[in-house]
Amino acid sequence: MSVRDRLVDAAFDLFDERGYEQTTVDDIAERAGVGRTTFFRHYRSKEHVIFPDHDRLLEAITNRLATSNADTAVVAVAEAVRLVLMSYLEEGERARRRYAITSRVPALRDREIASAARYQRLFREFIAEWMGPSPQAALRAELMAAAVVSAHNHVLRRWLRREAIDPIREIDAAMAEVVALFTQRAPEPPTGGSLVFVLRDNREPDQVVAAIRAALNATGDRAPDGGSARPVEPSRSQPDRGRRAMPGQPRPSGRARR
Amino acid sequence: MSVRDRLVDAAFDLFDERGYEQTTVDDIAERAGVGRTTFFRHYRSKEHVIFPDHDRLLEAITNRLATSNADTAVVAVAEAVRLVLMSYLEEGERARRRYAITSRVPALRDREIASAARYQRLFREFIAEWMGPSPQAALRAELMAAAVVSAHNHVLRRWLRREAIDPIREIDAAMAEVVALFTQRAPEPPTGGSLVFVLRDNREPDQVVAAIRAALNATGDRAPDGGSARPVEPSRSQPDRGRRAMPGQPRPSGRARR
DNA sequence: CGCGATCACGGTACTGGATACCGTAAGGTG
DNA sequence: CACCTTACGGTATCCAGTACCGTGATCGCG
Numbered sequence: 001m002s003v004r005d006r007l008v009d010a011a012f013d014l015f016d017e018r019g020y021e022q023t024t025v026d027d028i029a030e031r032a033g034v035g036r037t038t039f040f041r042h043y044r045s046k047e048h049v050i051f052p053d054h055d056r057l058l059e060a061i062t063n064r065l066a067t068s069n070a071d072t073a074v075v076a077v078a079e080a081v082r083l084v085l086m087s088y089l090e091e092g093e094r095a096r097r098r099y100a101i102t103s104r105v106p107a108l109r110d111r112e113i114a115s116a117a118r119y120q121r122l123f124r125e126f127i128a129e130w131m132g133p134s135p136q137a138a139l140r141a142e143l144m145a146a147a148v149v150s151a152h153n154h155v156l157r158r159w160l161r162r163e164a165i166d167p168i169r170e171i172d173a174a175m176a177e178v179v180a181l182f183t184q185r186a187p188e189p190p191t192g193g194s195l196v197f198v199l200r201d202n203r204e205p206d207q208v209v210a211a212i213r214a215a216l217n218a219t220g221d222r223a224p225d226g227g228s229a230r231p232v233e234p235s236r237s238q239p240d241r242g243r244r245a246m247p248g249q250p251r252p253s254g255r256a257r258r
Numbered sequence: 259m260s261v262r263d264r265l266v267d268a269a270f271d272l273f274d275e276r277g278y279e280q281t282t283v284d285d286i287a288e289r290a291g292v293g294r295t296t297f298f299r300h301y302r303s304k305e306h307v308i309f310p311d312h313d314r315l316l317e318a319i320t321n322r323l324a325t326s327n328a329d330t331a332v333v334a335v336a337e338a339v340r341l342v343l344m345s346y347l348e349e350g351e352r353a354r355r356r357y358a359i360t361s362r363v364p365a366l367r368d369r370e371i372a373s374a375a376r377y378q379r380l381f382r383e384f385i386a387e388w389m390g391p392s393p394q395a396a397l398r399a400e401l402m403a404a405a406v407v408s409a410h411n412h413v414l415r416r417w418l419r420r421e422a423i424d425p426i427r428e429i430d431a432a433m434a435e436v437v438a439l440f441t442q443r444a445p446e447p448p449t450g451g452s453l454v455f456v457l458r459d460n461r462e463p464d465q466v467v468a469a470i471r472a473a474l475n476a477t478g479d480r481a482p483d484g485g486s487a488r489p490v491e492p493s494r495s496q497p498d499r500g501r502r503a504m505p506g507q508p509r510p511s512g513r514a515r516r
Numbered sequence: 517c518g519c520g521a522t523c524a525c526g527g528t529a530c531t532g533g534a535t536a537c538c539g540t541a542a543g544g545t546g
Numbered sequence: 547c548a549c550c551t552t553a554c555g556g557t558a559t560c561c562a563g564t565a566c567c568g569t570g571a572t573c574g575c576g
Contacts, residue, residue: 025562034525037526037527038524040563040564041524044563045562045563046561114371117371138412139435142408142412143405143435145408146405147401147404149404151400177397295555296553296554298535299554
């Protein structure tokens with residue numbers, strides 16, 4: 001058994017026994033039968049000893065993304081994130097022990113969140129590069145990355161809590177939902193109707209309704225039911241602005257590099 | 259000038275001059291003209307001295323959510339997250355100085371991410387409770403919370419980098435996109451009426467009407483998908499909590515359904 | 517075999533963040 | 547004035563993390 005493994009085992013055991021803060025690095029080193037210096041040679045900090053090797057995983061994911069031949073960026077990322085889940089699944093019970101500890105120690109929870117953010121950042125950059133430099137694309141990339149990561153975390157947490165019997169199936173379903181979320185807009189043409197967003201209004205409902213009705217009736221050039229749904233961005237002062245092409249799909253015309 | 263303010267000023271100045279790690283707590287205390295102990299009396303750690311008071315903000319957001327009367331959970335959360343952006347905007351240049359520092363120091367970046375995660379968690383729980391205990395709802399709550407937070411962060415970062423001239427407008431647009439993302443999956447086509455979302459707005463009625471009219475008139479050059487839309491979330495049964503008359507946001511905005 | 521180089525380990529010392537405890541001066545109240 | 551509260555400074559201590567040095571084992575190579 002390697003020194004690294006002995007350290008990990010000692011750390012997990014001690015964290016279980018006394019708690020994380022109550023355990024010093026010296027304690028861990030002593031139980032593992034090594035010196036304190038040796039601990040820090042193998043693990044950068046007391047926290048690192050119980051976390052998986054995110055650097056390796058990030059590298060693996062980077063590789064998978066680079067060699068992906070998915071049709072859209074979301075799909076590529078949704079496929080890549082499975083590597084993370086698989087990594088946890090392979091750990092088995094150890095992952096659950098870690099979860100039990102990190103759930104109770106804020107510092108460790110924060111570190112785990114920070115790690116997840118690294119994945120999210122990687123995904124965001126990948127998607128953003130895929131979709132090109134338009135400003136809407138940047139927001140969209142952000143949303144997609146966040147969706148993939150949080151959906152993954154959702155499934156992962158369910159498995160960690162033993163709520164998920166078949167995490168593979170669940171991750172597939174979750175990713176399908178994420179992909180659908182971002183692709184479902186294209187298909188059908190509008191059948192008529194109006195969609196109006198009015199942001200931040202503190203007027204009385206009656207006033208608003210009256211105003212809307214008035215607005216609907218005032219469209220002489222085009223009948224209300226002939227209109228199509230279309231979100232409207234509120235403009236602070238100029239009503240002229242607020243024109244925006246609806247967020248596009250993962251564009252095939254975009255710069256897809258492969 | 260209070261001790262707290264002196265400490266903050268000293269900290270920001272020193273972080274700018276020597277960098278974060280190269281500045282000790284003693285340095286900060288000394289420059290502020292107080293003892294080291296006093297520093298820790300006012301700020302729990304060296305990191306806390308430059309970050310905004312997230313606890314207060316979380317409380318404010320909790321209140322707003324509790325008194326929200328939005329139609330859907332996403333909308334309620336999308337409204338609430340504006341408080342965070344506003345808080346940063348009010349800080350003005352100080353927020354930008356902090357951003358310059360945190361961008362360079364990994365430890366601070368992680369802490370900021372952890373703070374954002376607290377908002378996301380709050381949102382997730384709020385949405386989940388709103389939507390009920392179904393398993394799909396849990397995932398959906400996760401996705402919504404993640405979308406709102408990351409969209410907010412996107413706008414916030416743009417403002418911090420001086421890329422956003424009108425962050426208010428951008429946050430509205432971003433939230434509109436988020437809301438649209440989750441409402442656009444219409445199970446059935448609309449029947450040809452109008453669906454109106456009204457979030458609170460402090461604009462003049464004329465402007466709102468103008469925006470609506472502009473939207474209805476603009477149907478000629480609409481985007482290809484133009485999508486009809488209906489919300490799929492069930493409306494929540496009115497909670498029982500006592501309403502607090504908050505000074506800022508008294509009354510409901512209207513909501514209309516076809 | 518012998519010898520130098522490398523490597524992994526242990527020990528010591530130091531910096532600095534964070535906590536606990538104690539003493540004290542200022543300000544408010546009866 | 548006596549009393550209490552509050553805020554502050556100082557000291558001691560713990561512990562994570564870094565730097566440095568010494569040593570024993572192992573390997574490569576003549």
